[in-house]
Amino acid sequence: MTCHTAPVNTAARRPARNRPAPTLEEVAARAGVSRATASRVLRGDQKVSERAREVVLAAAQEISYVPNLAARTLVTGRSESVAFLVEESEERMFADPFFLGMLRSAQEAVATAGQQLVFTVMNRPEDQERFLAYAAGGHVDGVLLLSLHGRDQLPQRLESLGVPTVLSGRPLSGGRRLWYVDADNVGGGELATRHLLDSGRAHVATVTGPLDMCAGQDRLAGYRAAVEAAGRPYDEGLVSVGDFTAAGGHAATVRLLDERPDVDAIFAASDLAAFGVVRALRESGRSVGDDVAVIGFDDVPAAADQQPPLSTVKQPIAALGTAMTRLLLDRIEGRPGLTRRTILPVELVLRETA
Amino acid sequence: MTCHTAPVNTAARRPARNRPAPTLEEVAARAGVSRATASRVLRGDQKVSERAREVVLAAAQEISYVPNLAARTLVTGRSESVAFLVEESEERMFADPFFLGMLRSAQEAVATAGQQLVFTVMNRPEDQERFLAYAAGGHVDGVLLLSLHGRDQLPQRLESLGVPTVLSGRPLSGGRRLWYVDADNVGGGELATRHLLDSGRAHVATVTGPLDMCAGQDRLAGYRAAVEAAGRPYDEGLVSVGDFTAAGGHAATVRLLDERPDVDAIFAASDLAAFGVVRALRESGRSVGDDVAVIGFDDVPAAADQQPPLSTVKQPIAALGTAMTRLLLDRIEGRPGLTRRTILPVELVLRETA
DNA sequence: CAATATAGATCCCTTCGTTTT
DNA sequence: TAAAACGAAGGGATCTATATT
Numbered sequence: 001m002t003c004h005t006a007p008v009n010t011a012a013r014r015p016a017r018n019r020p021a022p023t024l025e026e027v028a029a030r031a032g033v034s035r036a037t038a039s040r041v042l043r044g045d046q047k048v049s050e051r052a053r054e055v056v057l058a059a060a061q062e063i064s065y066v067p068n069l070a071a072r073t074l075v076t077g078r079s080e081s082v083a084f085l086v087e088e089s090e091e092r093m094f095a096d097p098f099f100l101g102m103l104r105s106a107q108e109a110v111a112t113a114g115q116q117l118v119f120t121v122m123n124r125p126e127d128q129e130r131f132l133a134y135a136a137g138g139h140v141d142g143v144l145l146l147s148l149h150g151r152d153q154l155p156q157r158l159e160s161l162g163v164p165t166v167l168s169g170r171p172l173s174g175g176r177r178l179w180y181v182d183a184d185n186v187g188g189g190e191l192a193t194r195h196l197l198d199s200g201r202a203h204v205a206t207v208t209g210p211l212d213m214c215a216g217q218d219r220l221a222g223y224r225a226a227v228e229a230a231g232r233p234y235d236e237g238l239v240s241v242g243d244f245t246a247a248g249g250h251a252a253t254v255r256l257l258d259e260r261p262d263v264d265a266i267f268a269a270s271d272l273a274a275f276g277v278v279r280a281l282r283e284s285g286r287s288v289g290d291d292v293a294v295i296g297f298d299d300v301p302a303a304a305d306q307q308p309p310l311s312t313v314k315q316p317i318a319a320l321g322t323a324m325t326r327l328l329l330d331r332i333e334g335r336p337g338l339t340r341r342t343i344l345p346v347e348l349v350l351r352e353t354a
Numbered sequence: 355m356t357c358h359t360a361p362v363n364t365a366a367r368r369p370a371r372n373r374p375a376p377t378l379e380e381v382a383a384r385a386g387v388s389r390a391t392a393s394r395v396l397r398g399d400q401k402v403s404e405r406a407r408e409v410v411l412a413a414a415q416e417i418s419y420v421p422n423l424a425a426r427t428l429v430t431g432r433s434e435s436v437a438f439l440v441e442e443s444e445e446r447m448f449a450d451p452f453f454l455g456m457l458r459s460a461q462e463a464v465a466t467a468g469q470q471l472v473f474t475v476m477n478r479p480e481d482q483e484r485f486l487a488y489a490a491g492g493h494v495d496g497v498l499l500l501s502l503h504g505r506d507q508l509p510q511r512l513e514s515l516g517v518p519t520v521l522s523g524r525p526l527s528g529g530r531r532l533w534y535v536d537a538d539n540v541g542g543g544e545l546a547t548r549h550l551l552d553s554g555r556a557h558v559a560t561v562t563g564p565l566d567m568c569a570g571q572d573r574l575a576g577y578r579a580a581v582e583a584a585g586r587p588y589d590e591g592l593v594s595v596g597d598f599t600a601a602g603g604h605a606a607t608v609r610l611l612d613e614r615p616d617v618d619a620i621f622a623a624s625d626l627a628a629f630g631v632v633r634a635l636r637e638s639g640r641s642v643g644d645d646v647a648v649i650g651f652d653d654v655p656a657a658a659d660q661q662p663p664l665s666t667v668k669q670p671i672a673a674l675g676t677a678m679t680r681l682l683l684d685r686i687e688g689r690p691g692l693t694r695r696t697i698l699p700v701e702l703v704l705r706e707t708a
Numbered sequence: 709c710a711a712t713a714t715a716g717a718t719c720c721c722t723t724c725g726t727t728t729t
Numbered sequence: 730t731a732a733a734a735c736g737a738a739g740g741g742a743t744c745t746a747t748a749t750t
Binding site (some may be wrong): 429 | 740741742743744745
């Protein structure tokens with residue numbers, strides 16, 4: 001006869017009284033059925049008799065059985081959770097209404113699907129390795145990735161480890177093979193610029209975002225398209241490079257006014273930049289909306305609270321978050337017929353600056 | 355000879371090319387050591403020779419081995435992640451600087467400890483059951499719980515399922531057995547009230563928070579303590595019940611002024627309430643800071659931006675989040691000598707309204 | 709006899725192939 | 730012959746008691 005030593009049960013989860021957590025085995029024993037049958041009942045599988053169902057459910061209830069998810073994940077390969085990963089400082093993540101809005105809608109969409117969201121903000125390079133191991137280790141079934149920097153290969157690495165990833169915003173490189181959801185930045189730039197042109201402005205300028213980011217490039221492309229569609233020449237003198245911040249917008253405007261004092265309309269590539277534009281215009285003695293029309297981009301909450309309220313291109317933040325999440329969940333499920341690239345429409349919100 | 359059917363490998367994680375993920379077994383084989391040795395090396399265990407270490411590390415590298423976390427969790431009982439659970443609507447979670455600040459600091463603290471944060475906001479009752487199963491299932495090692503409502507038994511249920519839980523704020527019931535971190539609400543109420551009394555105000559009133567919440571009760575208790583410590587009678591006519599919102603603060607002030615037009619100082623139990631107080635005072639033709647001094651509670655960012663800037667009691671939000679997280683992690687580790695109750699000091703921030 | 713390395717049991721669940729009714 | 734239940738084989742890592750040098 002083999003001598004079994006008592007099971008040592010290293011650190012396994014155990015409820016308050018220090019009993020080990022009940023297992024499926026115990027439920028089955030108590031119900032007088034096999035483990036397989038108990039499993040089928042608890043997962044809501046079809047092939048079980050009504051009697052078996054009742055008796056198993058009762059047994060599970062009695063001993064407050066909760067399935068061990070690690071064991072389940074081990075066999076199914078699914079964790080029923082996805083990561084929300086932001087490559088930014090905590091500072092920026094929590095200061096930016098865009099990130100918060102995305103987090104909010106992603107959380108809602110994930111919860112609606114009955115799954116969990118693992119929220120991570122990544123700063124230091126070592127964070128990246130750790131996250132990679134975490135994700136590839138099977139603790140999440142997929143990744144929502146925001147604010148990818150430069151030509152960072154993180155999404156490629158995740159995909160090659162078998163972790164489906166969906167980006168927010170078109171990536172600078174690898175756009176062909178990666179999955180992403182983006183706002184219609186080109187269309188938004190066009191929309192704003194066309195409005196300025198149509199309202200009779202003679203010299204419509206733009207204060208751009210950083211041109212090493214897709215959103216910056218695309219909004220500028222939209223500006224240019226609208227200008228050319230109106231049969232006007234694309235004039236580089238009317239393009240001043242900023243960086244999406246208020247300070248950058250201010251500086252870009254100062255330069256612009258210096259070279260081209262005749263400017264009577266400015267499309268700013270972000271609302272924050274627009275705030276800087278407005279300040280610079282004021283400082284130069286021009287009236288905003290009257291002498292110079294201004295349109296921003298994003299529609300952050302503060303835009304409506306400005307004096308005068310800022311006209312802007314509204315990004316559908318909630319829809320972006322929901323779309324990313326749905327796309328990721330569909331990929332995880334292996335739904336066929338999905339497309340790598342989703343572009344959501346933007347909308348011109350006219351207030352008082354244009 | 356037994357006939358083995360090929361392993362079917364249901365849905366297990368598999369990298370891009372559809373090969374199954376490499377296992378520890380394969381690393382060991384490649385390195386020419388046993389699985390146990392490979393495991394020890396990869397976990398940084400001590401009892402391994404330098405040669406074994408090198409050869410295992412190399413092998414792991416070669417086949418891009420990533421440990422399967424579900425398997426690890428199954429045996430260790432640890433998932434290396436904790437939940438951040440908010441019992442609120444998404445709306446309130448994302449509108450309230452307090453929740454966002456807590457999320458931020460918890461995220462930082464958790465990341466610093468090399469762990470992950472699972473972020474959940476809970477609205478509907480069915481969410482609770484699902485979360486309970488998730489947490490008890492071992493996907494998280496503990497729970498940070500914010501904004502517990504009424505006498506909700508969720509923390510008790512979590513604890514009884516073996517999931518350590520730390521609350522933000524003293525719970526209404528069960529405070530004896532539960533673990534929580536709170537700001538010194540009583541002390542803050544005292545601090546504000548004493549300052550108003552000391553600065554020569556004759557009739558110091560308070561606009562309270564909701565009195566079915568601990569924070570509301572405690573801040574009122576602090577007010578009362580300061581009044582009595584100053585040798586003045588506690589006058590219920592000077593206590594007007596609000597609910598932490600601006601609308602509530604406004605209404606409470608209107609009532610108060612109606613009954614006690616002689617009021618010359620008001621301690622409001624929250625900054626939002628204070629905003630309402632200020633508006634009501636203005637509407638009544640009184641000057642804020644001069645005729646009537648006002649002190650709020652929280653120090654939300656908007657407090658400093660008010661006209662005039664609001665004096666208030668500052669809660670150490672980042673410290674609260676960090677303390678909760680550290681406490682939870684320490685509990686999970688089984689560190690001895692921890693105390694159930696942590697109260698962090700608050701601080702009076704004098705600006706222009708008092 | 710130290711210091712390392714090993715085999716094998718164990719964690720708990722899902723699922724396949726087979727038997728039972 | 731179906732339908733329902735069963736037994737046993739994984740799934741991948743950790744850890745203890747045992748062997749090896």
